[in-house]
Amino acid sequence: MTSLTLPFLVLFYIVVVSEGRDLYSGLDVYFDESQVDFNGTRAEREVTVIELPPILQIQVQRVQFDRVTSNVYKSNAYIKFDKVIHLDRYMEQYRETLRERRKNAREWSQLIDQYTQVLDEFGIDKTIGLSPDEILKRATRFILAQCENDATDDLEYQKDFAEIKKDSERLKSQKEETKEKIAELQDRLKHQYDDLRECEYRIHAVFIHSGQASFGHYWIYIYDFELDRWLKYNDTEVSEVEEAEVFADTSGSSTNPYCMVYVRAQDCKRLVNTVCRRPN
The missing domain is CATH 3.90.70.10 (Cysteine proteinases)
Incomplete structure (x- = not known):
């Protein structure tokens, strides 16, 4: 030391x-x-x-x-x-x-870094210039446009739309949950x-x-x-x-x-x- x-x-x-x-x-x-x-x-x-x-x-x-x-x-x-x-x-x-308090604070900081990396994955992909959320939005718009242009009631389109909506809700839930975890850990650090x-x-x-x-x-x-x-x-x-x-x-x-x-x-x-x- x-x-x-x-x-x-x-x-x-x-x-x-x-x-x-x-x-x-x-x-x-x-x-x-x-x-x-x-x-x-x-x-x-x-x-x-x-x-x-x-x-x-x-x-x-x-x-x-x-x-x-x-x-x-x-x-x-x-x-x-x-x-x-x-x-x-x-x-x-x-x-x-x-010493024990610093150990806890160090572990919380490492968790914050990990959760922040998870949030970064929800950001814009540099290779395609789009975020996962934007990709799902574009896919939704495409399917809606296909449904409007198709005279028949295509069940396959409806199934794809339901899957995309489910993925979008899951993505939103994961982002909010990750943000809540980060906020909780940051609050612990603040008052340590x-x-x-x-x-x-x-x-x-x-x-x-x-x-x-x-x-x-x-x-x-x-x-x-x-x-x-x-x-x-x-x-x-x-x-x-x-x-x-x-x-x-x-x-x-x-x-x-x-x-x-x-x-x-x-x-x-x-x-x-x-x-x-x-x-x-």
Whole structure:
């Protein structure tokens, strides 16, 4: 086991983004037990924090490498992050007492990944550009058109239509059931550490990138603790924005957060100054 002593003013983490992953699940991967090579043998590594810094920076690793095409690309997967986070679960002092809880959380996360893969199978097939649901809809329309064009009452058409309808209902039921399982597991993860809230951090800044891996535009949202407002710094323009814009779901968009800065709750007004206020 490896414990990491961090006597720095700023702590920097990198989390790998993927569909269905929030900020905590990304941090869990960073801190969780893993197998590594050590002097030619396989060893188990576990990272914990002995002392937390006043400022915490978390970078989302969006630029990734496609081994099939040998090209870099930007992952636009949505990652949910909160205004307030708690890091007690990663502290060295809780390493042994939380071992069973972390084991359960790891198993739930793996199940979420499995169910998410099942949902992906209901998505669009890249080879034909259609989802299973759309294929069934097109088949239904085809059979209905055949029935309208056929003067006779073809029982075979009716049988095919009944089978397609049955498959469509089964597909819909499987999708809903899978979504419910994911939601249930995500709720378990969300409340797994509700009793550990001493190491509290508040969001201070969110860096945004719009574009692809090799180009794009950057801006930053910074929270003003004094006046309880969000400011958007975009080139030479500074404007006040609604909080909903900062935490918006970016699914399907190439504009998304790539770095979040958190400040220890009890120090936020002392350590950061969003606007330089000068006396008149």
